[in-house]
Each structure stands twice: as structure tokens, then as C-alpha cells.
Amino acid sequence: MKATVFHAPGDVRVEQVPDPSVKEPTDAVVRITHACICGSDLWFYRGLTPFEPGWRLGHEWMGIVEEVGPGVRTVKKGDRVIAPFAFSDGECEFCRRGLQTSCAHGGFWGTMNDGGQGEAVRAPYADANLVALPPSIENDADLLKAILPLTDVMGTGHHAAVCAGVSKGATVAVVGDGAVGLCGVLAARRLGAERIIVMGHRAGRMDLAKRLGATDLVMSSGEQAVAEVLEMTKGGAQAVLECVGTSEALNSAIGICRPGQRVGFVGVPHHSAAMDFRRMFYHNIGLQGGVAPVRAYIAELLPDVLSGRLDPSPVLDLTVELPGVPEGYRAMDAREAIKAMVKV
Amino acid sequence: MKATVFHAPGDVRVEQVPDPSVKEPTDAVVRITHACICGSDLWFYRGLTPFEPGWRLGHEWMGIVEEVGPGVRTVKKGDRVIAPFAFSDGECEFCRRGLQTSCAHGGFWGTMNDGGQGEAVRAPYADANLVALPPSIENDADLLKAILPLTDVMGTGHHAAVCAGVSKGATVAVVGDGAVGLCGVLAARRLGAERIIVMGHRAGRMDLAKRLGATDLVMSSGEQAVAEVLEMTKGGAQAVLECVGTSEALNSAIGICRPGQRVGFVGVPHHSAAMDFRRMFYHNIGLQGGVAPVRAYIAELLPDVLSGRLDPSPVLDLTVELPGVPEGYRAMDAREAIKAMVKV
DSSP, X not given: OEEEEEEETTEEEEEEOOOOOOOSTTOEEEEEEEEEEOTTHHHHHXXXXXXXXXXXXXXXXXXXXXXXXXXXXXXXXXXXXXXXXXXXXXXXXXXXXXXXGGOTTOXXXXXXXXXXXXXXXXXXXXXXXXXXXXXXXXXXXXHHHHHGGGGTHHHHHHHHHHHHTOOTTOEEEEEOOXXXXXXXXHHHHHTTOSEEEEEOSOHHHHHHHHHHTOOEEEXXXXXXXXXXXXXXXXXXXXXXXXXXXXXXXXXXHXXXXXXXXXXXXXXXXXSOOBOOHHHHHHTTOEEEEOSOOHHHHHHHHHHHHHTTSOOOGGGOOEEXXXXXXXXXXXXXXXXXXXXXXXXX | OEEEEEEETTEEEEEEOXXXXXXXXXXXXXXXXXXXXXXXXXXXXXXXXXXXXXXXXXXXXXXXXXXXXXXXXXXXXXXXXXXXXXXXXSOSHHHHTTOXXXXXTOEESSXXXXXXXXXXXXXXXXXXXXXXXXXXXXXXXXXXXXXXGGGTHHHHHHHHHHHHTOOTTOEEEEEOXXXXXXXXXXXXXXXXXXXXXXXXXXXXHHHHHHHHXXXXXXXXXXXXXXXXXXXXXXXXXXXXXXXSOSHHHHHHHHHTEEEEEEEEEOSOOOSOOBXXXXXXXXXXXXXXXXXXXXXHHHHHHHHHHHTTSOOOXXXXXXXXXXXXXXXXXXXXXXXXXXXXXXXX
């Protein structure tokens, strides 16, 4: 089959790889129909995180079950399924607590496993990870596109909102105008936030933030941006979603958080975080978050997507086919696209 | 009157200062009977934080109301009162939410105000800050000594436990064997922890930790200590209390925290916190805490002290009189005493 393989920073290629097959009784093989390129994929694409030539790419995907092992009970051949970006065994202490990302037997798609930016994947622990969609939506391309972000960015934005403690009527700030930040806006609105302030820099994305529910846009940077949010909130937001993953973004998030409240952080940290710990201390600002247990959130969010109450599809502003994956990376790296959908 | 005044690192003196008086209608003047020297006082004593010559010392105290302004309603002349280490107006948004340490009109005793290591203090917002004790305990010296830590270290240890999310039956780890760490042990036990692991270095304090409720003592350092706690808990404690305030202690606390759980931090940060942010991220370990709103906790903890169910007095292992305050600092700096009580 064809799949996307990492060669070097800036060099990803769609090439022939071995076909996946059922190896364990709990495996399934899924033929991919849709995948995404993630903002977090840009870290290795830019050479900012260590990555090995030969590793596979793509952790967000949807497809049709092609084959299941004898131990698989909840999905069958022909089912359309989605999977969270991290797989897990579904049985350990952490899986039972809904923190599947800390599963002792879990891992991420891609790297040394099959990746979603390809024609098929072997999916371990199929019962734990594959969520079947209703057959009735099979021909609704728009709805399938709206469901796809539940594999990562929508669940991640929701995690930021949950960790930040967004509540009904709250004033919320979102740091970052990428796909996760935009999904954070949707999540905050869904949880009842009354005012949603977004800090970002790119006009097109900020316009989209407004369409998705943002009430206030702050486009300045650093201390100026912090000062503006403190002024407009009279002392800080009641919940702050950090959706970037840099030291500057984290410190801005702490800086605009109201005393006694929390920053929900989901930006993948690429820094040793010399953070504003004194402000956290003197104002009891909490920090809660991390890699999102998206599997746990699919059950909560999917019904809202199916019913049309939640639609994260606008974050997918570029569509490529499988041979176009390298172009998708290039466009996202150049900030020409927020997030690319891959139609396989 | 006499009061303790900072001159230079290592040089604190008890000397003549102006008598306090009621200046605002909401003030009271309180004659001090008991005070403490705090582990946090050692930071300026050691020259590690900026401090101005002439500033007063002592933020933990108890005494008898001598005079009240015309606006004071809840305490009267002759009442024995305690006060939290930070004063507040009792009326602002943060005071109403129980986060009196973020009060816009609040401050700390000592520095530019009267301090507790002296004969008397002017207490602003007396209704908000002074808590009257029952007259019946006036002659119970042991009970008064047990109440005194509610002004800071007992409330601070409790804050760490609350922020860490200690629950009934939990396995809890406490980083630090100082007065706050020891109070953290008491707080964790009081909240129902089943197993309480203490990380510390000094045998006498660790013995005391055991008397106060610790079930396991870890006396090694750094990575070795982290490995021991991870082994004995099979993957980390369900709640971790960080009661030191150094980068090493904070990273140990993050290192021994179970995925999905929280570190409650109350050690005053004297570091820019190059913290183990990646472990926090990949295992959803939260960080919650800061300067403790002790005022909010007095109502909860005082009844337990009055009834004898909670007794933090063993952390006060040295008693000096007012002229002996400099000796108290010296003894604590030399680690000869955990915490000194000052009888005025």
C-alpha cells in the first residue's frame, strides 16, 4: 500500500510500504478514507523535534474496517470508524479512569506504527480504540468532515476547556489561533462561556474564530496583549486555554488568568518552561492539562456533531489527496492553511 | 514598644519602635502574646530575597485586643484573637471567594506594617482578619500553642493537601520535612489519606513526621528518591504536596505524581522553575496551589484543634521570649529548630 513516510525535515514522501495485517486477535485492519495533517506534525517537519527517517506519519484518521481479529467484538468488517490519535488497551487503571493517553500499553499512530496518512492501518486493541459511526451518515461528506476533528483537535480543544474549568457564563481566554485554539473556542462556547477572548496574530484565523464564537479578538503580542486582556476583563479571565505550546504562550496564559482560576494547557511543550511561577504562586493560578484523552471525549462530543450542534469542520481549510500530502505539509508550514484534510 | 526589625541578612534586632494606634475606623490594636518565626523568614535572613533595613518582622501571631476603632463589630477589647499571615479587606471579589491572599487591599504583616514579632500590631480590617477564640481556653497554654500554627503553617499544609486533591483512602506523598511539610502530613491524615509518604533528609523531623501520621519515609535525594516513591506506589502517588519551594523539590513532586493527578504546591518559589513540563504534559499532571488563603481555613480547622483532633503544636520545637528572637532565627537558620515560638 501507499503511506506517508518521513525522510528528513521538510521531506515527507508518499511511498510503497508493506500492507498491514491482523497480528493479534484484538487487532483490526482499517482502510483509511480521511486523515489530517496536524499542527504538531510541523514540529518534526521543521526539524524541531527528533524524528527518525522511515517513521510513518498521521495520527488523525477515519476509515472502513476491512478485517478484524477473532477477539474483536465491537466493530466488524464494513463499519466506518474513527480512532483517537493515541491508542490504548482500554483495560488498565488509566483507561478505566478515562486517561487513555497514559495507558501502559498504548502509543501514537505513526512513528513505528502504521500512520493515518496512508491507505490502511493495523489498529491494535480495536475494541478499545475504534468507534463505529452510524451507517446512515455514510454519504454525508460534510458530516464526515465535521466528525474527523474528533480524532484530535476538537477533543484537544475540549480538554483545554475542561482543564481550565470553563463554566456557564464565564469569561474565557484562548491563547492561539491554530486549529486547536479554534476548537477551544467551539468547546468554550459549547460549555456555556459568555465571553470568549482569542489571542492570535493571523487575520484570517481570527475572523474564523469570530465565526466560531469568539467575542473579542486580541492581535497584539506579549506584554501588550496581556495588558489588553487584563484591562478588558478587569483582572483576568476566569478560564484560560493555552493552545500553542511555547514559553511565551504559556506565560501569557498565566498572565491573563484571574487569581484563583486555572490555565488549561494542551499546546505540546517545546520548551523547558521557564514559566512565571511567581504569578502562579502569589495568585493561586493552577495549571492543568496535557495530551488530551480524546478517546474519552468522543462519546461526549460525537452526538453533538451528529446533531449539528457542534461543527469543527471549518478548521479543515485545505483538502489534498494522498499524493498531495507533501503539499499539505508545505502549505501548513507556510501558514497558507490552518489544517489539511487528506482524502485517501 | 519593642519589635523585631531587619537590619541586614543575619542581623535582626529587637528594638524600640513607635507604639501602634487605631488610624482607621476599621482598625484594632492587638497586644501580642505569641508569635512564630517562619521558615519563609529565613529567605531574607539568608539574604536570598530582597529586604529593606528597617522593615518589621513576623507574620504569625496571636494576642489580646487592646483597642478597636468605631467601625469594628466582631471583636472587642479583651478578646484573644488570631490572624492569618496575610490581611485582607474581607469584602472584595477574592475575599468573598475565599482567596483572601489576592485581596486588592490586602498585604502581609511585617515589612512596612507592624509585625508579629513585637509587642503589638495595628490590625487593619479587624472584622475581616481577627478571629476571636473562646475565653474558656485562656489558661490552656498547650491549646494556645496548638492554635498558633493556624496563622500560617497548618493552614498552608492544609492548602497543599486541598490543592493536591487528597481524598479518603488515597496514597499521598509530601515533599519536605519542614514545618509546612509536617503540617501537610497532619492535613493529609485529617482528609483521610491511607498512606502518607514523606520525602525529607533530617532524621529528627522524619521521626516527628511518623508520629504525626506518615506511614513511609524516603530519605534519599533527587532521582533516587523519585525512583523509590514510584516503586513503592507502583507508578506515583495520587496526591503530592510540594512544601519546599525549590526547583528540585518541584520536579521531584512532579516526578512522583501519578498520571492524571495533581501536585499541590505551597513552597514559596525561589526559582524561575525550569520544571519538568514534559512529564506534566504527557501524563496530565496538574499543578495547583500558591500562597495559602489561611483566613478561609481557620473556620474549618479551628474546631478540630479546639476539640483535640488536630494538634500541630509539635512543629513548634523551640520557645524564645521577645529578646530571644534573634537567637530563634539563628537556631532555625542552623537547622537546630524546626520552628520557633515567641512568647511575648
